[in-house]
Amino acid sequence: MATDHDIPSPCPSLRDRKKAATRAAILDHAERLFEERGYDQVTGAEIADAANISVKTLFVYFRSKEDLAFADTWLIDAVVDTLSRRPSGTSHAQAVGEVLNQALRTLNPDSGGLDAFHRGFGESEALRSRLLRMWADYEDAIATVLAREASLPAPDPAIRLAATQLIGIIRSCTSDEVREYVSGFPGEETDALRGWIRQAVEQVDNGLTRFLDRTSQSPGI
Structure with a gap:
């Protein structure tokens, strides 16, 4: 058959x-x-x-023209896939960090690293608004993955907070502050950005453990 x-x-x-x-x-x-x-x-x-x-x-x-600037979903697709398939012993933050490092390995070294994700679009207010909506969509996608992993029908407050912190790792990489930090290492920008990703993963990991420990049944956060 x-x-x-x-x-x-x-x-x-x-x-x-x-x-x-x-x-x-x-x-x-x-x-x-x-x-x-x-x-x-x-x-x-x-x-x-x-x-x-x-x-x-x-x-x-x-x-809209704004949608043309954010039509490529490769980043969130990769994050969702990696989170869903991450091996035992790999934290959620480490999985996000691995996606970002993989992006750095595949981008042209002259492209400006992960910053190429929305490079060349200037400071348009319309784009800034669209970018915020995109991050919100990414956060929802990650929250859905975490809820499914925890066998929950929908994200709860702890899951929402965890998703916010995980998307914060990604958002920080294209922030003005990290751009300025990375620019302080002429010729070594990609290594500097990779170092920041490592720091961000460690910081988020230190704060996420208890929120994603589903053995605790306390309703408090």
């Missing part, structure tokens, strides 16, 4: 492949233009023209 594993996954249709190619092209051109000229200096019409599509089509794929 055939099993689900014996049934090959259906190939994407030509229409789906074309849609995926168009979306990828839009993102590629948007990223290039943002980095060349800065987010605020690029219009949606210019991105559409570079991708050889109409402005109307552009906004079928993306609701």
